[in-house]
Amino acid sequence: MDCRDVTDLAVERLTGEAGADARAALAEHLAGCERCREEMAALEGVWTRLGTDPDATIRPEFRRQTLALLESEMLRQRVKRFRARPRFASPLLRAAALLLAAATGYFAAKETAIPGKAAPVVAGGARVGSKSVAPAAAAASALPDLQAEPRLSNVSYQPADKNGRVGIGFDITSRHTVVGRPDDPEVAKLLAYIVSTNAETSGEKSRAIELVSEHFSGAATANAPVSPEILAALSNTLRKDANPGVRKKAADALAGFPMTPEIRTVFLDALRSDKNPGVRLVAVDALAAAAKQAPDANTIQSLREKAADPQENGFVRAKAANALKEIAF
Amino acid sequence: MELRAASEDLGLLERIRRGDTEGAAELFERYAPALLRFTDRMLSDRAAAEEVTQEVFVKVISRAHQYDGRAGVASWLFAIAANACRDRRRRERRASVVPLEAVAEPRARGEGIEASLMSEERRRAVREALAELSEEQREALVLARYHGMPYAEIAQTLGISVGAVKTRIFRAVEALKARFGEGEHSWTAAT
16 A cells, blocks of 8 residues: 555545455554554544534424424415316316306396296306396395305305306305306405305315405406405404414415505514414515515514514524515615 | 334325325424534534524425435435525625624533633634535535445435545545644644
């Protein structure tokens, strides 16, 4: 063995990579070479010294926060899975919905043409065929009495047709189907009702929120202003729903609407007191986006508090700090 | 033993895929200490290390279905952690913030003030030396020295060849030898 090979082999011995033969050859060389023994001692010194750096340990608070974060993340994933639909299903469902709408319209028109016969309610619900004549009235005639706050079960949704009409089916004592645009007052009322408290499952409620979100968010908002009932229902959900996935979905939907003082208050409350960091992250994003356009003292104060709060989740803290950098105040 | 651990790891990932929160908690208990040690030494910033470690587990939940079994679960986790540390440092460089000051570990019970100061001094010297290494050298060295990973596993974790691992560790040790050699007097005095 050559002296030039020693450092290489010595490092491999320290890392446990050197085989028995290599170790024996190294030992033999070191026994007869003073300079290489010094080199070996220096490298062992480095290795030992690295070992004086104590390991970081898990703080109980870090464990608690992370486990809570993971739990909420798992819940969020479950809600996501609920949304998943095979790609091919969407066009098929749309086609089926259109076909159903056309067929029900045809039969409804045929029946109403009979003199003296009352107008029927299709599938216990809206008269889709009359939609082009009196859109709101069609949905109104379909909506059963919700005054007694009945629990809706088996809520199902038909995607929007080319006119933007969605179908919402549900059971009370019998099956009802309401078809209309989400901004039709009665459909909006039904959606708000489902979002509020009266769907049986979180999945049904989540889907209603998605429907609201898809229809009213972004560019569509200018043409279809969101109804006060829906805003109130989403705000209520964000404040009170027990399921963090549903609360996050409500927050996502509200974040898609133009900021109003009411929405800002809900987000500030969520940022202050929602237990789920995912929800708080949405609140930070929404508040920061609005504050960039029009700085608001309450928002800036809340973001400052979050950025400096050592108990806060790291993601939320970092996001609040970054948001503050981008707000001109 | 290793085979059993690997099979248990796969079982935990499967439970996470099925949405079992307890599975995620068990994976955390099993790997968080090692991942925190790794991120802490990579970033030299305890708070950032905790955030990145959290980030790793959140990513594991969202990517559990992407795990293809080509590397062990431990290697996969360390690969995610190494990437997250790189991203973090990149972001910090952009923001012109390079925190090298680590949060000191709580002093061991019964440890005197003098001993504590000395051990803090040693720790700081090692951290500064590690921070001087290139990111690539530090990754390979930390995995070998503090996690006892064989070269082949380090190569798999970092997505490089075994030869590259060997070179990085060799150069890292040489650089540390030179650095520690410079401060030999203070080191001897401290010990």
